[in-house]
Amino acid sequence: MLKTQNNIFNFKEIRAEQIWKIIFKLVCAGIGISFLLYSWIYGVVNLQELYNDALIDGNTAYFYSNAYTYTQYYFSFFTIQTNIFCLLFFLIAGIWHNKEGKWKIISQDIATPIAIYITITALIFNSMLLPAMLSAGGVSALDWIITEWEHGLFPILFVLYVILWMENRESWDVKKFMKKKVYIYISYPLLWCIMAMIRGTLIGTFNEISETTSNPEYFNYFFLDVTTTTFGIPGYIWFLIAFVAVLSILLGTGALYVHLQNLSLRLIDNNKGPYPSKSKKNIKLNS
16 A cells, blocks of 8 residues: 655555545636636736726726735635635645644534635625626636635535535534634624725725726725615615625535534435445534
8 A cells, every 4th residue: 555754645554435525625726726726827817908908997096006015916706715725725635634623723523614704705706796787798708717626616526525524523513603712703894894895995095096096996895885875776775785695605504514514414324325434423523
């Protein structure tokens, strides 16, 4: 048997039915990383074109003024950050598969909130942002594929893996989870929202770069700008709608995913699961 140092791809500890999980995680990570790098590099290489297009459309060109500013802008999106969380989890768990659920960084405590965050990305985009994107038009076939991967297919694949196939899962008490865990999980979206609003306000206040920038869009998403009316609805109303939607998704999917994880473990215990995991059984949430 092949055994490497540091237990990478230690096939002595990997059952035959687990091989597909390693392939699945590494393939997803490879596709996602490729799409992220392509989008970022394309923007850096074509900054002048993006800058000119922004001016023509009456939007702010500040974010395309140089590679450093564009890079900050690109990686500040909630979509990009949550996709990176998923990719890192899949990459690490794919390489060190036998450590999945044992190492903190690839544990259920980390995977569950990431699954919730990527669900927020998918639902908010497809319900609030996709209609505006479709009405604007001008999206290339490749951009459309990348968009659907980041906001549709990849979130579904990640959530399914965490619920059904993750190694060393535990059976959590849903009520204890809602009391002890879900309020910790809300800290990242809340912190991201505060930082994005502060960042957008400061940039809009101190970085007016030209008279042609008559309609500055300094915020990652339109509903973060509480001072601007969009589609005839005041900005603060859009923000309240988004806030309630995100909070509802976080609470709802948190309880739902824990319940589904528990259900999948019971199915495995009864030998009804199609792809059994080497999971911990009947363990309550104690922390």
